[in-house]
Amino acid sequence: MKERKKTRDGITLYSQTDPKSYPRGRALLSESDQTGGRRLIRNPLKNRLRPFLLAGAQLAAVWFLMFSWWHCLTGVFPIEADTPRLYLLCFLFTAALTALWNAPLRRLWKFFLPLLFFCLAGVWIWRHQDGAVNVINLTANAYLSVRRPNANPYTVRPVPDPEMAFMFALFLLPLLFIWSLVLHLRAGKLTAYVLLLAPAGWILAETLVPSETSCWLLILSGGVYAAICGCRDGRAALLKGTASACVLALLISLSAFASRPLEACKEPSDGFYARTRETIETGWIQPLQDSYTQAKAEREEQKRLAREVPPEQEQTQNPEQPDADSSGAKSDPPQPQEPPAVPDPTPETDIQPEFSAESSGDTPDGDTSQPSAENGLGNAEALRIGTSKGTATVSTDKFPDLNALSHFQPDAGTRLTLTLDSRPEGTVYHPSAYGVSYVDSHWYDMTSENGIPPESYLEYPDSLERLDTLCRERAPETLAEASDFIQKEFENHTVYDFQPGPTPSGQDFAEYFLFDNQKGFCVHFATTAALMYRMCGYPSRYVQGYAVPASAFRRQEDGSYTAEVTGDMGHAWCQVLEDGEWITKEHTLPYHGARPEPGIPAASSGRHSWIRNAAGWGLFFLKSCAVCILCLGAAVLLLLTQAALRRQRRYRQFRSVRRGAGIRRIYRALYDTAVFQGMEPTDLLSLQGFETLRDYFPEIPSESMEWLYQTVLETMFYTKNATKEDTKKAWKIYRQFSHMVKQNMTPSRRFIYQYMKVY
Structure with a gap:
């Protein structure tokens, strides 16, 4: 057998004293001979240890990937598993796979043995179905504990912890197989990284964020894996892996310490x-x-103007127009319409719904924009209830029947005009009605001679058991914690929707929205938030009116700012009493802290959709296009940059004159290009290999190929140094060859050859 040693330029050197093993019968090399001032074999013991070093480096890299992958997943979704046993079993599986890939076996056996093991693992899983079902149920329960904390968990059957750890390890075995196979084949790194980032992608798709430690571990393990992948020598793999780990750890530490001053700069409100x-x-x-x-x-x-009656028809139907009778007598003036008995001094709001036939029945002709006893939008009758300070009158004239709300379509007409002395910095909330008492899915306004008693803002129906249980379990201690708790419940379990449908008969409006239907618009969010604040012990009330954005105000000649409030600015929110002052709390999605988005958010089509933009689908599409263009541009720039840097480094190596290293690298590049084009791999230093390479590229003259081959042999097996003119001649041959071979490639292969292989 022939022993070979790879030099830095990739050429194989022969160290066995076999005359037939040398091309053209060149002089033999002994262990004392030197090539380029360096012995071919320094220490046989070190050479025997290098395969073990390579296997150890690959084992550590794959196991570290698995550790980071599992830590990222369980950092957000807490899967109940015996973690120490799981890590130990994954280490043993990785060691077995690494030993298999590095064993002196035929390629067929290297793939047959894993296939046999997978079959045995499948049989074992089939015979222990309880453990397999538990793995799936535990994963589902971990997901539900984050996304649906109130949902009933799946049943987990009693199985010993070692068996469960072994079952989890079997489910992770395909990942270990692929990651170790990529290291063995030195190809497919993209697949390895896609699998590594799969948990992080899933977490982000669920509108969650991985922990900081998980992100650092993913970066560190991915960097070590990339450094080791492609190494054929154990010593080089160990050095590269250690160096990459140290550099990445240093960068991560610097980033963590540098972020602290930046986070401190975010805290001041006037910073x-x-x-x-x-x-x-x-x-x-x-x-x-x-x-x-x-x-x-x-x-x-x-659209509204187009649906109105044309002016000509209005004139013909106007009863005040004089009659065309020749007698000239004037007709009796028409009787004016009877005004409403109790005029509403507050401006009209467009929170009123449009009802479907199933929810409200037949609606009589006429105006249905205000609630009345006839159109079913509310209860016109006033009620009297007893309080600690006497009796109070409550009315729901200004509020809709919440159970009948099926969809929401705002009116774009102008409702009123707001004037302020100075330009507002944020959204201006203009209330038109306050809901104090909540009874049978109705909000009631309250008036009393002695004022509204404070305990009225803490009352809620006893029938809201599910909502009350949820608030009591969390039991926030401060108002800020209560606000965060309510907002997280909405973000995790509800979405904004213009057409949530009516509330079924016999169910409460707020509980059906939060626990069952899980979609609604501002009325749903404001009602539920007001009740949850009361259950947490904070006085609150429901408010409906208008949310006017700051950009709607225009400067007037007298220095004031005026805004025309349109119907599509109609909104509902809640207020909380704190230190004797009513504080506005905006919980309608999307939520942006103390400064919510103006107007009504756009509808969301999915249960856990992250598309909740107040400007609608049009603005979301524009933003998405801009982000995609920026990401694509950054990816293209990164691809071109790395290709240019790698190509510059390779060309610098090609022009190296020292001991003919540049000429040898050029010859190796010709061979690699031929293999990339489809030539069967062969011994590039043998005479047969040279003839195969020469015949594969007829574009290069035979004299140039023979000269290049002879120069490579002389610089490798003799102490002859290549001159600068020889290097320039070889470089010229390569440039002509590279230009011609690119013309014969397809666009896809040319792209890979030029920007990924970088020749």
């Missing part, structure tokens, strides 16, 4: 970060959203 963010929101984002909202309102206004 640079807060002012910059406010400037971007008010100067860029809000104008885009407001322009879209205004354009939508104009389109709705045009």
Whole structure:
């Protein structure tokens, strides 16, 4: 057998004293001979240990990948498993796979043995179905504990912990197989990284964020894996893996320490970060959203005007127009319509719903924009209830029947005009009605001679058992914790939807929204939030009116700012009493802290959809296109940059004159290109290999190929150094060859050859 040693340029050196093993019968090399001032074999013991070093480095890299993968997944979804046993079993499986790939076996056996093991694992899983079902149920329960904490968990059957750990390890075995196979084949790194980032992608798709430690571990393990992948020598793999781990650990530490001052800069409300963010929101984002909202309102206004009766018909139907009778007598003036008995001093709000036939029955002709006893939008009758300070009158004239709300379609018409002395910095909330008492899915306004008693803002129906249990289990201690708790419940379990449908008969409006239907608009969010605040022990009330964005205000000649409030600004929110002052709390999705998005958010089509943009699908599409273009541009720039740097480094090596290293690398590049084009791999230094390579590229003259081959042999097996002219000649041959071979490639292979192989 022939022993070979790879030099830095990839050429194989022969160290066995066999005359037939040398091309053209060149002189033999002994162990004392030197090539380029370096012995071919320094220490046989070190050479025997290098395969074990390579296997150890691969074992550590694959196991570290598995550790980071599992830590990222369980950091967000807490899967109940025996973690120490699981890590030990995965280590043993990885060691077995690494030993298999590095064993001196035929390729057929290397793939037959894993296939046999997978078959045995499948049989074992089939015979222990309880453990396999437990793995699936435990994973599902971990997901439900985060996304649906109130859902009933799946049943987990009693199985010993060692058996469960072994079952989890079997489920992770395909990942270990693929990662170790990529290291063995030195190809397919993209697949390995896709599998590594799969948990993080799933977590982000669920609108969650992996922990900081998980992100650092993924980066560190991926860097070590990339450094070791492609190494054929154990010593090089160990050095590269250690160096990459140290460099990445240093960068991660610097990043972690450098982020602390940046996080501290975010805390002051008047700091640079807060002012910059406010400037971007008010100067860029809000104008885009407001322009879209205004354009939508104009389109709705045009549609409304198109549906109105033409002016000619109004004139013919106007009873005040004088009669055309020749007698000249004037007709009796028409009787004016009877005004409503109790005029509503508050402006009309567009929170009123449009009802389907199933929810409200037949609606009589006439105006149905205000609640009344006839149109079913509310209870017109006033009620009197007893309080600690006497009796109080409650009325629901201004509020809709919540159980009948099926969909929401705002009106774009102008409702009122707001005037302020100065330009507002954020959304202006203009209330038109307050809901104090909540009874049978109805909000009631309350008036009393002695004022509304404070305990009225803490009352809620006893029938709301599910909602009350949820709030008691969390038991927030401060108002801020209560706000965060309510907001997280909405973000995790509900979405905004213009058409949530009516509440079924016999169910409460708020509980059906949060636990069953899980979709609704601002009325649903405001009602449920007000009740949850009361259950947490904080006085609250339901408010409906208008949310006017700051961009809607225009400066007037007298220095004031005026905004025309349109119907599509109609909104509902809740207020909480804190230190004797009512604080506005905005919980309608999407939520942006103390400064919510103006107007009504756009509808969301999926249960856990992250598309909740107040400007609608049009603005979301524009933002998505901009983000995609930026990401694509960054990817292209990164691809071109790495290709240019690698190509520059390779060309510098090609022009190296020292001991003919550049000429040998050029000859190796010709051979690699031929293999890439489909030539069967062969011994590139043998005479047969040279003839095969020469015949495969007829574009290169035979004299040039023979000269290049002879020069490579002389620089390798003799102490002859190549001159600068020889290197320039070889470089010229390669440039002509590279230009011609690219012309004969397909576009896809040319792209891979030029930007991935980088020749």
